[in-house]
Amino acid sequence: MERAQCIAMLYPELEDKLVVTIMGASAQELYDLGHRENFFYLQHAMGLASSIGLGLALHLPEEQVIVLDGDGSVLMNLGGLATLARYRPKNLLHIIFDNGSLLSTGGFDSHTTAGITDLAAIARGAGIEHVAAVDSPMDFGEAAVEALERDDLSVIVAKVKAVGPDNYGMDLALPENAFRFKRCVQERKAAR
Numbered sequence: 001m002e003r004a005q006c007i008a009m010l011y012p013e014l015e016d017k018l019v020v021t022i023m024g025a026s027a028q029e030l031y032d033l034g035h036r037e038n039f040f041y042l043q044h045a046m047g048l049a050s051s052i053g054l055g056l057a058l059h060l061p062e063e064q065v066i067v068l069d070g071d072g073s074v075l076m077n078l079g080g081l082a083t084l085a086r087y088r089p090k091n092l093l094h095i096i097f098d099n100g101s102l103l104s105t106g107g108f109d110s111h112t113t114a115g116i117t118d119l120a121a122i123a124r125g126a127g128i129e130h131v132a133a134v135d136s137p138m139d140f141g142e143a144a145v146e147a148l149e150r151d152d153l154s155v156i157v158a159k160v161k162a163v164g165p166d167n168y169g170m171d172l173a174l175p176e177n178a179f180r181f182k183r184c185v186q187e188r189k190a191a192r
């Protein structure tokens, strides 16, 4: 299974949600499907996409927040899973694309490559009740639908191939994306 395939399956569902991605391949694959003002690509701050998602979810309970993360990034902020479990926002779905690689910076193996580290087990051990580990598009789709309907914190660990986009490049620098995303959040809040 490829991450781009999963993101494409998810894309129609993302129109009315707030979406935070890590930098690099995940961000590019989402951007390539068509940028929307409710997408925030967290450049540089590896590991903190779930923390940004948690803050958004806690402060905007009427929004549904989706975080698109990577194994390498999650490994840099394992405590983030425990913090998610503790605050348990009902409106947060944390999707971890586990490609066993730090793909966006050259494809170095991560701790999950040889099956040493099990991120789904860590998420469960952190206290997150709804954790799905999937490795096929059908299972990913089912897990995503269940999570979006659940009304509780959910984590999906999706095993994917270590492949990314052919080309990188976004016509949207981090500050511009951040300002526009914030404005989008404010406008959605005002419209409710």
Ligand SMILES: Cc1ncc(C[n+]2csc(CCOP(=O)(O)OP(=O)(O)O)c2C)c(N)n1
Pocket: 022, 023, 024, 025, 026, 043, 044, 045, 046, 069, 070, 071, 072, 073, 074, 099, 101, 102, 103, 104, 105, 110
């Ligand atoms: C604190 C920090 N360290 C290192 C980097 C450089 N860096 C950017 S993306 C990346 C790899 C991310 O790996 P992963 O989360 O598994 O996602 P993938 O690239 O495999 O999609 C690294 C090491 C960074 N941006 N921030």
